[in-house]
Amino acid sequence: MLLKRLTEAMGPSGFEDEIRRLIYEEVRPYADRVYTDPLGSLIVETGESKPGPRVMLSAHMDEVSLMIVHIEENGLLKFRPIGGVDPRILVSKPVSVGKQKIAGVIGAKAIHLQTQSEREKPIGLDQMYIDIGARSKEEAEKAVSPGDTAVFMTEYQEIGERRAKGKSFDNRVGCGVLIETIRKTFDIPVIYAFTVQEEIGLRGAGPVAYRVNPDMALILEGTVCFDVIDAPEHGTGTVMGKGPAISVIDSSTIANRKMLEHLVQTAESAKIPCQYRRVSGGGNDAGRVHLARNGILTGAVSVPTRYIHAPSQMISLDDYENTIRLVEAFLRSVEKGGLQV
Amino acid sequence: MSELLDYQQVLLDLLETPGVPGYEREISDKLESLFRHFTDRVHRDKLGNLIAFVQGEGNEPRPKIMVATHMDEIGLIVNQIEKGGFLRFTQLGGFDPRTLLGQEVMVHGREKCLGIIGSKPPHLSTPEEREKAIPMQDLFIDLGMGEETVRKLIRVGDVITVARKSMRLQNGFVAGKSLDNRASIAALLEGLQELKRLRVQADVYAVATVQEEVGTRGAITSTYGIHPDIGIAVDVAHASMPGVAADLGMKMDGGAVIHNGPNIHRDLYARFRETAAREGIPIQMRWLQGPTATDGFAMQISREGIPTGVLSIPLRYMHTSVETVCYRDVERTGKLLAHFIASVDRTFVEGLSCYLND
Numbered sequence: 001m002l003l004k005r006l007t008e009a010m011g012p013s014g015f016e017d018e019i020r021r022l023i024y025e026e027v028r029p030y031a032d033r034v035y036t037d038p039l040g041s042l043i044v045e046t047g048e049s050k051p052g053p054r055v056m057l058s059a060h061m062d063e064v065s066l067m068i069v070h071i072e073e074n075g076l077l078k079f080r081p082i083g084g085v086d087p088r089i090l091v092s093k094p095v096s097v098g099k100q101k102i103a104g105v106i107g108a109k110a111i112h113l114q115t116q117s118e119r120e121k122p123i124g125l126d127q128m129y130i131d132i133g134a135r136s137k138e139e140a141e142k143a144v145s146p147g148d149t150a151v152f153m154t155e156y157q158e159i160g161e162r163r164a165k166g167k168s169f170d171n172r173v174g175c176g177v178l179i180e181t182i183r184k185t186f187d188i189p190v191i192y193a194f195t196v197q198e199e200i201g202l203r204g205a206g207p208v209a210y211r212v213n214p215d216m217a218l219i220l221e222g223t224v225c226f227d228v229i230d231a232p233e234h235g236t237g238t239v240m241g242k243g244p245a246i247s248v249i250d251s252s253t254i255a256n257r258k259m260l261e262h263l264v265q266t267a268e269s270a271k272i273p274c275q276y277r278r279v280s281g282g283g284n285d286a287g288r289v290h291l292a293r294n295g296i297l298t299g300a301v302s303v304p305t306r307y308i309h310a311p312s313q314m315i316s317l318d319d320y321e322n323t324i325r326l327v328e329a330f331l332r333s334v335e336k337g338g339l340q341v
Numbered sequence: 342m343s344e345l346l347d348y349q350q351v352l353l354d355l356l357e358t359p360g361v362p363g364y365e366r367e368i369s370d371k372l373e374s375l376f377r378h379f380t381d382r383v384h385r386d387k388l389g390n391l392i393a394f395v396q397g398e399g400n401e402p403r404p405k406i407m408v409a410t411h412m413d414e415i416g417l418i419v420n421q422i423e424k425g426g427f428l429r430f431t432q433l434g435g436f437d438p439r440t441l442l443g444q445e446v447m448v449h450g451r452e453k454c455l456g457i458i459g460s461k462p463p464h465l466s467t468p469e470e471r472e473k474a475i476p477m478q479d480l481f482i483d484l485g486m487g488e489e490t491v492r493k494l495i496r497v498g499d500v501i502t503v504a505r506k507s508m509r510l511q512n513g514f515v516a517g518k519s520l521d522n523r524a525s526i527a528a529l530l531e532g533l534q535e536l537k538r539l540r541v542q543a544d545v546y547a548v549a550t551v552q553e554e555v556g557t558r559g560a561i562t563s564t565y566g567i568h569p570d571i572g573i574a575v576d577v578a579h580a581s582m583p584g585v586a587a588d589l590g591m592k593m594d595g596g597a598v599i600h601n602g603p604n605i606h607r608d609l610y611a612r613f614r615e616t617a618a619r620e621g622i623p624i625q626m627r628w629l630q631g632p633t634a635t636d637g638f639a640m641q642i643s644r645e646g647i648p649t650g651v652l653s654i655p656l657r658y659m660h661t662s663v664e665t666v667c668y669r670d671v672e673r674t675g676k677l678l679a680h681f682i683a684s685v686d687r688t689f690v691e692g693l694s695c696y697l698n699d
Contacts, residue, residue, distance in 0.1 A: 072583075074581075074582075074583075076582070076583070084463045084464070085463070086460065086461075086462075086463045086466065086471055087471075088439065088442055088460070088471065088474070088475070089442050089443035089460050091439055091440050091442070091661070092440035092441075092444065092658070092661035092662050092663050093443070093444075093663065094505075094506075094508060094516070094663060102511065103508045103509065103510055103516070104510065105508070105510070105516045105658070105663035105665060106663065107582065107657055107658030107661055107663050107664075107665065108437065108439070108440055108658055108661055109582065109584050109585060109658075110437075110579055110658065110659035110660055110661075111435055111436070111437035111659075111660050112435070112579070112634070112659065112660070113579060113584075113585055113586075113589065114437065119437065119439075119474065120473075120474055121472075121473075121474055122439060122471070122472065122473065122474050123439055127583070127584065129582075129583070131510070131514075131516075131582075131657065131658075131663075131665060132510055132511050132514075133510030133511035133512045133513070133514030133516075133665070133667075134511055134512065135512060135593065135594055139511065139512065140511075143511055153508075154445075155506075157455065159454075159455045159456070159484070159485045160454070160455075160456075160484050160485025160486040160490075161485060161486045161487060161490060163485030163486075165445070165455070165457060165485070224462050224464050224465060226461060226462060226465055227425075228425070228427060228459050228481065228483065229423045229424065229425055229427040229481050230479070230481070231461075235465060237464075237465065279464070279465065281464050281465065282464040306457075306459065306483065307443065307457060307459055307460050307462065307483075308462045308464070309462055309463055309464075310443040310460045310462070311443050312443060312444075312445050312457045314457055314483065314485055
């Protein structure tokens, strides 16, 4: 199952080797040309001989993760996050360390040994270690080196009613949408970009957009969804099950009005539910893509993801499938000349 | 009865088996079949304590030794179903709420439902919010289902366990939930296995007790019912990690932990140490100033008073879902327990009440 393979693969920002290899194997049969750029983004060209406009679909493949920075004398591993991680969600979780996927746990001092004042404060990063079962620095060094990365050890599973849980739906859902789309044939050139280093400041997408220089671009993402008990309505971002979320404004992009309206109209005429992404915080690769070269007509569509950046995230499979449908409908509309640059 | 089980593998399975205080049936059923490798005489008392009787070879009256290993684990319980189908919960036993955020949990309703204890994404939380630990009453479980379905499947009072797959770490370390106190149950099984090779005078009552985590309740009734000459509790002890005082932090892979202090009978303590020295079993000491937080707390004051000893296995991150032990310490504790039991005869038991002979 594609989402299981995608979310269980490892892809820390700057160390996307495993997820890139997995995606490469998935897309290779459908590609005219596949290559990587100097930062490591994977670019897949299809329909290059067809008449334009040239459309780029882009999804980042990296995930928030941890890096081992030091090995203590007692064999415990000191780490720091790569990307935005709330340290509070790290406590009492298993992780996979390094390419060998060494199992480790992030423990906490037992509650019995904590004072009342300690209990009221979050456990800070300075109090956390990864324990791989090494009894000394020498033993730990046999399995792990500083600079190794670690990701959450979370299995993909379908749960509840048409929901799935797993790690890194941000942004393996975007990668999944691109892979499902490349299996279809379009009468226009479509370039599929799997970018690196989004989680540490949208690093990979700019060089990709510059190189590909498409007529228009659509960014696929997993985005904030906090439609849970106690959340004020204005703070939910998106609502699970209400369809793909179309970005209006975020910290890096003000949506192009023409693209925004075209996406909404496309969804309406194809009878695909959709919603606006209703928070201004957070950003995605659109922030770099729309500013590439002389500027690129860009839109962003996201799958609402609860508990984003946490070890166990949740999506609606309906939202995911509707996002795949919306992307196809969008490309068909461009094929027919429905969106001019 | 002669097959040799890999008890480390058994332990990994036991860790994933639910058994919160008062709801120990699933773990109890598994343990019953494991106990039946050693004896046909297995029964439960009214609280649900699982008691296996292994008869000794001595002449009657044989010494009666009770070994208590609690089988319950800290758990959660649904106390409210909220709008949208989100669940609120409280606890059975002492969780640190800070270890629950972002955790996957199994809610044991009419069906077993996997859910997530939700966390606010960093994109939406303020720096001030991130400075605060979230109290348990503000946490919620998301089952990924509509409210109507949730209400069909889940009722207030349904129990919840953390969904955690057991893990093998490096160097024979094992991690998972409920190593407190399934590690001791593995030690007990290792000990029963070892006992089969030894000449044993005493009758052994191997007990998987219930409701230890809410106040050693199972040990109260089971000790009364068995009325042993000697009570031994096997439990886990905090292991060293940064921020833990030297005397409280036992060494991982440092050997079986022998407790001594007011809760412990001095002759049992001495016999444990002699036995370990004779058998070459690595040990370490835990010095107590008051009662142990184990079933030994209840055993010592059962009926007219029971000579009590406590053995432990060093464990890191107690009451989290990534508790960690070194399996060698489990084996050492089991071996020490077995050789201690084999050393007990009628004379030793009779001396336990003699405080004026020196």
